[in-house]
Amino acid sequence: MKALALMYHDLAEPGREDATGFPGGDAASYKLTPAAFEDHLRAIAAARPSGASTIRALHGDGLPPLLLTFDDGGASAIDAADRLERHGWRGHFFVTAGYVNRPGFLTGAAVRDLHRRGHVIGSHTVSHPLRLGLCPEGRLQQEWIASVNLLADIVGEPVLVASVPGGYYTPAVAATAAQAGIRILFTSEPTMTVGAFGDLVLVGRYVMRRSTTAATAAAIARGDLAPRLMQAAAWTTKKAAKRTAGSLYLKIRERMFGRSDAIRWGDEAAVSK
Numbered sequence: 524m525k526a527l528a529l530m531y532h533d534l535a536e537p538g539r540e541d542a543t544g545f546p547g548g549d550a551a552s553y554k555l556t557p558a559a560f561e562d563h564l565r566a567i568a569a570a571r572p573s574g575a576s577t578i579r580a581l582h583g584d585g586l587p588p589l590l591l592t593f594d595d596g597g598a599s600a601i602d603a604a605d606r607l608e609r610h611g612w613r614g615h616f617f618v619t620a621g622y623v624n625r626p627g628f629l630t631g632a633a634v635r636d637l638h639r640r641g642h643v644i645g646s647h648t649v650s651h652p653l654r655l656g657l658c659p660e661g662r663l664q665q666e667w668i669a670s671v672n673l674l675a676d677i678v679g680e681p682v683l684v685a686s687v688p689g690g691y692y693t694p695a696v697a698a699t700a701a702q703a704g705i706r707i708l709f710t711s712e713p714t715m716t717v718g719a720f721g722d723l724v725l726v727g728r729y730v731m732r733r734s735t736t737a738a739t740a741a742a743i744a745r746g747d748l749a750p751r752l753m754q755a756a757a758w759t760t761k762k763a764a765k766r767t768a769g770s771l772y773l774k775i776r777e778r779m780f781g782r783s784d785a786i787r788w789g790d791e792a793a794v795s796k
Contacts, residue, residue: 524717525587530728533597544597566741617647617686620670645684646670656693667703713754
């Protein structure tokens with residue numbers, strides 16, 4: 524089985540990046556301007572006349588479905604959804620459940636509205652640990668179970684889809700997600716091949732950064748090999764750096780991009796046992 528999934532985050536005007544989603548330079552590097560996102564959508568529509576689908580198309584035949592996903596649950600998700608709907612498309616919005624109703628993030632009413640409009644609501648854990656895969660099993664269970672329960676209470680039905688924050692996937696992350704009732708888990712690995720961990724379906728994604736051009740987004744959406752290979756090579760290098768450097772990797776990124784004192788990531792904060 525194949526699928527082409529693109530990973531977006533927030534939409535923000537220049538200089539207003541901290542107004543939606545997680546603050547700081549690292550998070551901002553994934554936030555497109557609304558105009559740039561509109562360029563992406565137009566280019567993708569030209570490259571994929573069949574348009575974008577949702578996970579409901581995963582078991583279909585023919586051309587691999589194109590899935591558009593949005594991580595974090597920032598308030599700009601409403602703007603992104605409006606723009607998708609003008610193309611007749613629906614997206615997947617992965618919400619950091621512990622941030623619902625906080626400034627810069629979706630309200631519970633907005634999450635419920637997105638669900639009502641046909642978008643897929645999924646978990647992005649409770650507190651967005653940057654190194655989720657290093658969390659002990661009990662913490663992983665807490666992140667997944669609490670998040671799907673909170674979101675299910677909002678949308679009024681079980682939440683069966685999730686994405687891995689920080690791209691830090693491990694078998695333990697998958698196992699605890701499955702235990703929480705999650706059936707489809709989106710990772711950050713750039714691949715079209717849909718995998719499995721037991722009964723859990725694993726879907727890779729190609730990341731769209733602030734620097735990603737509309738032409739590149741369209742080429743990946745079309746399935747062109749060259750840009751997909753470039754992302755795969757960069758991902759392999761990044762994954763090795765994360766595992767080798769450990770916490771030093773995050774410190775280097777903080778020095779490069781800056782960070783905000785307004786946020787403590789989930790794996791930095793004290794957690795009740």
